[in-house]
Amino acid sequence: MSIPSLDLPVPARVRELAGGAGLEPVWVNGIGGLTFRTDDGRYIKWGPHDAEANMRDEAERMRWARRWITVPEVIEQGQDAEHEWLVTVALDARSAVDPRWHDDPERAVRAVGEGLRMLHESLPVDECPWEWSVAGRISGAAARGVIVPEKLRTPPPVDRLVVCHGDACMPNTLLDDAGRPVAHVDLAAIGVADRWADIAVAAMSTKWNAGPGWTDTLVEAYGVEPDRERLAYYRRLWNRT
Structure with missing residues (x-):
């Protein structure tokens, strides 16, 4: 993109x-x-x-x-x-990858982490009619002719179920002029899943949009300690589904 x-x-x-x-x-x-x-x-x-x-x-x-x-x-x-x-x-906000933030990647990366936590805390799991589970994603991939390797078919135990964004890459968080997260876009895959499914994608996207070295900054801004196993698993699953 x-x-x-x-x-x-x-x-x-x-x-x-x-x-x-x-x-x-x-x-x-x-x-x-x-x-x-x-x-x-x-x-x-x-x-x-x-x-x-x-x-x-x-x-x-x-x-x-x-x-x-x-x-x-x-x-x-x-x-x-x-x-x-x-x-x-149109909202009065800009994507976290807007040129406005080119010289301040840390502000943009932290805002994406903070905004993702806000989304997870705000959307109610019990009222969400969709899921984004590992099994569902693997099934959806198979329907498109994509076979997921056997080693990805058993995910880590769920840390915390939330309503995930489903495509939590940096461009999909909108920031105000002060660099605060205010809105989200590209919500076609919203569904209930382990929060690390979103965190991993958001962290992975920092390399594409801000350069290497920002994974821990995003995870810290989200408000948890990096979970290397879950980060690695959900990155691999993203790339194969």
């Missing part, structure tokens, strides 16, 4: 959804999905159908999560034979 150039071609469906508003490309993902910000305060997310996480599920989970945490309000969600899209209200 990366920030695209400003001269990125705009898909016809995105122009239609914009309804005449100005468009600024802000994100492109690994399968060609694009996100644009409009000059009237919306985000338009568009891309090919994704076998792992679709925007219909994302919209449903965002509407559920908004009862307890700050996430963008869903305006519209739809799909056709080849693509899907999601339109949300």
Whole structure:
């Protein structure tokens, strides 16, 4: 995932959804999905159908999560034979990987850890209708033709069940101008799981977005001691599912 150039071609469906508003490309993902910000305060997310996480599920989970945490309000969600899209209200916040934080990676990394703990403390396990268990993830991978190695089929004992984000990479935490975590995005995989499933992914993403050496900083900001076994296991599982 990366920030695209400003001269990125705009898909016809995105122009239609914009309804005449100005468009600024802000994100492109690994399968060609694009996100644009409009000059009237919306985000338009568009891309090919994704076998792992679709925007219909994302919209449903965002509407559920908004009862307890700050996430963008869903305006519209739809799909056709080849693509899907999601339109949300823009929040007064920036991604933790925004260029604003390029020279202050520690602030951004700590904010992601703090924001993840806030999410885990706020979303109620008993009211969550979805799960993100190891067994479920392995089953989902198999349905997509991905075979998970036998050594990953037995996870460490659960430390603490929480409602996990499901894609807790740094870009998916939004910060205010002071660098405080205020919101979360990309919630298509929300579900109940061991909290280390999220912590491991968030810590792993610090290397991609802030450089090496930030794992312990993120874990410390979350508020626990590093659990090397669980960090290593859930990193490997992420890479194989």
